[in-house]
Amino acid sequence: MKIRIKFSKTGVMKFIGHLDMMRYFQKAIRRAEIDVTYTGGYSPHQVMSFAAPLGVGLESQGEYFDIEVNSMLNCEDLKQKLNSAMSDGIEILSVKILPDDAGNAMASVAAAKYKICFRKGYEPDGNWQQILQAFLEQDCIMVEKETKKSKKEFNLKPYLFSWEIIDNSVILTVDASSSGNIKPSLVFHAYAVSQELTLSEFALQVTRLETYTSKMEDGKQIFIPLDEIGYTA
């Protein structure tokens, strides 16, 4: 049975990197004595798929991973067992059973919503909200992306799905699929370049609010949270 688990990552846990989070959950699943499915061989490991790696320093309210279980009582029981094995800063928010034909968490990711604000003392001068609004409304936002081999320019705009500026923070939904994964900081760095500002690497405090998959509805692509394709039992 395939299970999708949603969790939040806050506080000091933001300093734990992606690979360590995977190890953390493998151990937590053992502590919680979940009847999880293992691969065979001399060093069996749990069948596990994480949706979208979260960078060190980011908090999240919408992280997902899939596991497979041989048996379980029900979703609520699994959630409670896991929560009793968590450390401060990680909370299991939902446990859902996936339909057999569901793609794994990683392959399903289409978009992610972030809340971005400037850390105290790092806010740009003046009415940055207005300038940023205008910047985001352009038809074309060219940015330089460095890869291992080269720098290339590309248009960021098609990867920005929606934005909203509320007080001192920006809510941004961007492409998070394997083909066009956009880091929210990239948007801000493009903005900073356009304004000839230098943005410290610590200027932004970023929280991922949700991770989405997409589905077609009335011939239109819509985003739904990754756990909405599952059900509870």
Next chain:
Amino acid sequence: MNNTALKDEILLQVEKPARYIGNEINAVMKDRNKVAVRFAMCFPDVYEIGMSHLGIQILYDMFNRREDVWCERVYSPWTDLDKIMRQEKIPLFALESQDPVKNFDFLGITIQYEMCYTNILQILDLSQIPLLASERTQDDPIVIGGGPCTYNPEPIAAFFDIFYIGEGETAYYQLIDLYKTVKNSGGSRKEFLLEAAKMPGMYVPMFYQTEYNEDGTIKAFYPIAEGVPETVRKEIVMDVTDTYYPEKPVVPFIKVTQDRVVLEIQRGCIRGCRFCQAGQIYRPVRERDVETLKEYAVKMLKNTGHEEISLSSLSSSDYSSLQELVNFLIEECARKKVNISLPSLRIDAFSLDVMSKVQDVRKSSLTFAPEAGSQRLRDVINKGLTEEVILQGAHDAFVGGWNRVKLYFMLGLPTETEEDIRGIADLCNEIAKLYYETIPKEERKGKIQIVASTSFFIPKPFTPFQWSPMNTKEDFIDKAYLTRSAIMTQLNQKSIKYNWHEADVSMLEGLLARGDRKLSEVLLKVYQKGCMFDAWGEMFKNDIWMETLEECGIDLSFYTTRERELDEILPWDFIDCGVTKTFLIREWEKAQNAQGSPNCRVQCQGCGATVFQGGVCYENQN
């Protein structure tokens, strides 16, 4: 727990911020206002090394069982954070509360190897605690050292208020009670230390004085305060089953060196290899009850979620219920999909059978530690491993499908000749030859791979070799070259890979291992010149050490290559570890005649450890 001692900007700048945030599973949180004594327990190396140490986990659990004590952990900040903390004057903090160590009642430091001595100074310095015990005041924590290096604490005596000699399980509660009593009655730091110095196992260096002869050797060493004993006997737990053991060890977020459940099956070793300090200072051997170990294994796996379990002891094959324990673990771990790792097993039919069950034969290697290349020299060091046994083990292993062999040797052992060194190459070649003779060509899965490694012999206190001269650095390097060229001339040389240890750092380890109080000044100076993490090859700055030794008028050869007279007062003579000097002299003399000594179970050698009235010494006497 979202208050970190370091702000986000700093944590995001340093490598592996998870080293500094605490919050791990099973870390113990208490209300700082509801405890009477705060104890910072430190392993003076980076988090991944320190978190792998079983001793701290045992003591952490022991202290935290007391409601009035909160024991927290401290490790060495890596050099990137070290720099920032100095610039911004951030005091070193304990992981759980993130509170500054300088506000604690105790700073306990476990001292596992000599090359961490400069890291101890880093810990004190970053904690903003005066480096010299003599300069500390009422407001500073009591700095207490423990671990194997405290069997010769003299080189670092100036930096510690107390050394706890021996096993931590026995006297710490009493020490804490004493501290509370003195504190509540308004007593001073010195009053507490004076009372502590009278407790068994406690060595308070400030109450002792050393006088030297003109040649630099010790003329006299004696207490200078009323009621302080002349000798300090080690503390030891005689019932290792009914004592503290951490059923809920802390689970690190990042991968640490020992990322697994560790079951300590016994303490001590019956073998009595003459170079080995652990084999002497942890005498007598005491075994844990197998049923209790089974319970611990189950509970610890459940409480940590670790995917691997390992047995810990100096020589696991000598544990009398090993088969029962291992069979239990194999069954239990297969069910739980947990890996088993079995270090320090002698290669024989049983261990090969077990290993073939728990690991992938093609990926694992066999390990032998003959330590010396010839039978004569193995008799000198009392390593009871014969060539016949090695070849038999290797033969059985080859038949079982193994084709990787690791061999460990030492260079510079007492009485060593060129012939002994060539013996290393011969033995490697014999093993390779045996493989090709045993396994027909069509059944071979690739070539045999032999890795031979040599380290340089460093004489340690409380071993029969404590009087022995150490080789010079030049000798060491020559011997490593000789080993290499001897291997190169072997028929099967293409199957043999040879690694050797750095000579520079070995010389300094030798200096510190048998050093005296005069070395405190050297340590202070090298630290002030920027030395730390000396055990990390890339950090080690030999030039600074050499230059500082000269400045301080310290002759390296006096401490390393000089042969000590049997009647010389050694810096550690005031410590009583059970094993007597008479026994060590007897063993030293037998060594020179290449005469072995049977192990404790075969025949008691009268080492003196019977004084503790238990363990292997009394095994068949009920």
